[in-house]
Amino acid sequence: MRKSMIEPITGRYMQLELWGASHRIYWEESGQGIPLLCLHTAGSDGRQFRALMNDEEVTAQYRVIAFDMPWHGKSSPPAGWEAETYELTTRKYLDLILAISEALELDRPVVMGCSIGGRIVLHLAREHPDAARCVIGLQSAGMINPYYDIDWLYRPDVHGAHVCAGMVSGLIAPTAPGEHRWETLWHYMQGGPGIFKGDLHFYTVEGDIMDHVGEIDTAKCPIYMLTGEYDFSCSPEMSQTTADAIEGAKFKVMEGMGHFPMSEHPEAFKDYLMPVLDEIRDAS
Amino acid sequence: MKQLMDLANRDPLARRWAKNCAFDLMFGVGDDHYQVEVRGGQIEAMRERPSKLTSWDFAIAGPQSSWQAHWAPVPAPTFHDIIAMRTAGHITIEGELTGFFANILYVKRMLELPRIEGWLQ
Numbered sequence: 001m002r003k004s005m006i007e008p009i010t011g012r013y014m015q016l017e018l019w020g021a022s023h024r025i026y027w028e029e030s031g032q033g034i035p036l037l038c039l040h041t042a043g044s045d046g047r048q049f050r051a052l053m054n055d056e057e058v059t060a061q062y063r064v065i066a067f068d069m070p071w072h073g074k075s076s077p078p079a080g081w082e083a084e085t086y087e088l089t090t091r092k093y094l095d096l097i098l099a100i101s102e103a104l105e106l107d108r109p110v111v112m113g114c115s116i117g118g119r120i121v122l123h124l125a126r127e128h129p130d131a132a133r134c135v136i137g138l139q140s141a142g143m144i145n146p147y148y149d150i151d152w153l154y155r156p157d158v159h160g161a162h163v164c165a166g167m168v169s170g171l172i173a174p175t176a177p178g179e180h181r182w183e184t185l186w187h188y189m190q191g192g193p194g195i196f197k198g199d200l201h202f203y204t205v206e207g208d209i210m211d212h213v214g215e216i217d218t219a220k221c222p223i224y225m226l227t228g229e230y231d232f233s234c235s236p237e238m239s240q241t242t243a244d245a246i247e248g249a250k251f252k253v254m255e256g257m258g259h260f261p262m263s264e265h266p267e268a269f270k271d272y273l274m275p276v277l278d279e280i281r282d283a284s
Numbered sequence: 285m286k287q288l289m290d291l292a293n294r295d296p297l298a299r300r301w302a303k304n305c306a307f308d309l310m311f312g313v314g315d316d317h318y319q320v321e322v323r324g325g326q327i328e329a330m331r332e333r334p335s336k337l338t339s340w341d342f343a344i345a346g347p348q349s350s351w352q353a354h355w356a357p358v359p360a361p362t363f364h365d366i367i368a369m370r371t372a373g374h375i376t377i378e379g380e381l382t383g384f385f386a387n388i389l390y391v392k393r394m395l396e397l398p399r400i401e402g403w404l405q
Contacts, residue, residue, distance in 0.1 A: 147367070147371040173364070
């Protein structure tokens, strides 16, 4: 039985002016060293990185930071949200990452994102290679093949919490520990109405970078890619196709892992992440 | 398949997500078809080879090999989840899908129970 304890993670809020409006953003962090800025998946929040921020082997070398995107987790939507339909775009996502990095005075952080986060780090490496010392794309691909009508995620006759969790549950590997599987799904059940769908606008429609990934200069911004073998949304084949189009990209398939490696099976994920983090540390 | 009905009706997780569920599922395994009648979060009836004029809300069907792969102790990628199987073309999901999406956690659990109960071990 585990003993009661206080985790080393601290959480705070910042006020950011973005797109002409004030945004109250929540972030958590733990550790000291090279800044490691973590980007959560669509429709979820920064709690996905809870294990990483509790891992002393990581936090002894890295300052691990995870923020909740506006409209997600403990970050608020902007005033007037009640009359707005949330829709994530590439430009907004990049603006957000750059603004948070600046607000926290991060010196060329390692930016690690999963799913939509894995997509945006490709845009970041292409458009702002000086903003990161390298990027890590988890479940990362230049584009994916949409496999269902995302309108099902936001309807008055289908419970949003149930359908959001139900649609992503199959993206988790069957070998994931039950505790972590259901924690991951709980985060999805807590998403605001229409938010997962709004994120997927970027992921499945607007954020296609496949025709431009070849323009990424990995000499300026190295790219590491890790994809779980059970992910059929961003499959290993899709990541491989993307990696093949980026000269110098380093890609590995994670066995026994699905779409949420850091959240669904943190211990197994560490076996794949640590060699990458060690390589980045040695190069820094 | 009677066993599946009993399993689903007593499985705590299925019962957790089945609250107030009501739908008619046509479940196909190879050439065999079963009408699964769910009312009030319980499978009230499971009829084998129902009349061709039987109505249903949605149908989930595939060859026996797909379901055996789904129920393997550790299913291979693309066989581990019904949406994954549908995406890969191993099974079909069709009909009036509102009930499917509204009850997706329960439907997935129900159809995973043979794996969880180790039917193929």
